[in-house]
Amino acid sequence: MKIGNIEIENNLILAPMAGVTDIAFRELCKHFGAGLTVTEMVSVKALLFKNKKTQLLLETFLGEKPCAVQIFGHCADDFERVLKSGVLDKFDIIDINMGCPAPKIVKNGDGSALLKNFSLAREIVETCVKSTNKPVTVKLRKGFYENDDVLVLFAKMIEGAGASAITIHPRTKSQNYSGKIDINDIKKVKESVKIPVIGNGDVVDIKSYENMLKTGCDSVMIGRRAVGCPEIFSILSGKNIDLTKTEIIKLHLDILKKYYDEKFIAKVFIRHAFSYASFEEGAVEKRKKLAFCKTLSEMEEVLFEK
Numbered sequence: 001m002k003i004g005n006i007e008i009e010n011n012l013i014l015a016p017m018a019g020v021t022d023i024a025f026r027e028l029c030k031h032f033g034a035g036l037t038v039t040e041m042v043s044v045k046a047l048l049f050k051n052k053k054t055q056l057l058l059e060t061f062l063g064e065k066p067c068a069v070q071i072f073g074h075c076a077d078d079f080e081r082v083l084k085s086g087v088l089d090k091f092d093i094i095d096i097n098m099g100c101p102a103p104k105i106v107k108n109g110d111g112s113a114l115l116k117n118f119s120l121a122r123e124i125v126e127t128c129v130k131s132t133n134k135p136v137t138v139k140l141r142k143g144f145y146e147n148d149d150v151l152v153l154f155a156k157m158i159e160g161a162g163a164s165a166i167t168i169h170p171r172t173k174s175q176n177y178s179g180k181i182d183i184n185d186i187k188k189v190k191e192s193v194k195i196p197v198i199g200n201g202d203v204v205d206i207k208s209y210e211n212m213l214k215t216g217c218d219s220v221m222i223g224r225r226a227v228g229c230p231e232i233f234s235i236l237s238g239k240n241i242d243l244t245k246t247e248i249i250k251l252h253l254d255i256l257k258k259y260y261d262e263k264f265i266a267k268v269f270i271r272h273a274f275s276y277a278s279f280e281e282g283a284v285e286k287r288k289k290l291a292f293c294k295t296l297s298e299m300e301e302v303l304f305e306k
């Protein structure tokens with residue numbers, strides 16, 4: 001699998017997830033066999049303002065190669081200034097978010113709002129392609145409104161604007177995460193463009209992964225299942241890593257401790273703790289107890305209790 005001139009070890013990609021795919025979680029998923037990792041979405045405006053919290057999102061781990069950064073915004077000029085500033089130079093791939101359905105993003109005209117504005121979306125892709133020598137990719141949903149289906153037209157437009165790959169989550173913005181996806185939507189795009197197509201949505205095991213591959217997509221991107229189950233990447237890649245859930249949680253915490261202090265880890269880890277607990281015996285009880293945890297050691301006590 002190649003995106004532009006960037007070789008990817010396998011066809012498994014960890015999805016960008018705000019508040020989830022921090023440096024430590026990406027390192028963990030890479031360890032289990034993710035061929036490509038992507039940062040959480042990063043605001044181009046915030047980068048221009050040199051926002052400290054935003055700059056932290058750009059940290060990468062040793063060996064995170066290749067690595068993609070995902071950026072979002074609604075003003076082509078902002079994208080150009082960020083790309084020309086050099087702040088993203090360490091990344092191999094620049095991904096543009098045209099799928100985020102979160103109200104605070106959409107109300108600014110960012111993320112999935114761009115699906116309603118073909119000419120602006122085209123201008124942003126063209127500008128990014130001109131402003132960097134790295135491959136530019138786009139991640140999008142099927143459309144904006146409930147029954148919208150702009151996918152094939154939009155995908156062709158993005159290809160024409162110079163993008164090197166496209167990721168498709170075949171739900172509309174209005175659907176958010178509800179309803180079943182129709183993987184035929186991905187198949188239709190694959191048959192309409194020549195650039196690599198990355199299929200995304202509801203891949204949770206070998207069966208759903210193989211089903212996704214039936215679309216002809218070049219790669220599969222996995223999001224929510226990896227949370228609480230980063231070993232999904234070894235299961236799908238065939239990488240032989242035999243760790244118990246407890247060992248996986250300990251490994252995740254060891255990696256987090258390389259980068260952050262305990263107070264910060266307690267904040268970022270709680271979401272993962274809930275997800276890990278869901279895969280364990282007595283999940284309901286453990287999740288109830290986790291809801292009262294304030295410190296990392298309290299969380300560890302719940303997760304590791306026999």
Ligand SMILES: Cc1cc2nc3c(=O)[nH]c(=O)nc-3n(C[C@H](O)[C@H](O)[C@H](O)COP(=O)(O)O)c2cc1C
Nearest residue numbers: 015016017018040041139169201202203222223224
């Ligand atoms: C907590 C959370 C945060 C997300 N943040 C982003 C993001 O920053 N950028 C993005 O393009 N998609 C984001 N997504 C969407 C995922 O990348 C992915 O498209 C979606 O979850 C569907 O894939 P899945 O069924 O494998 O989870 C997010 C999803 C979740 C659950």
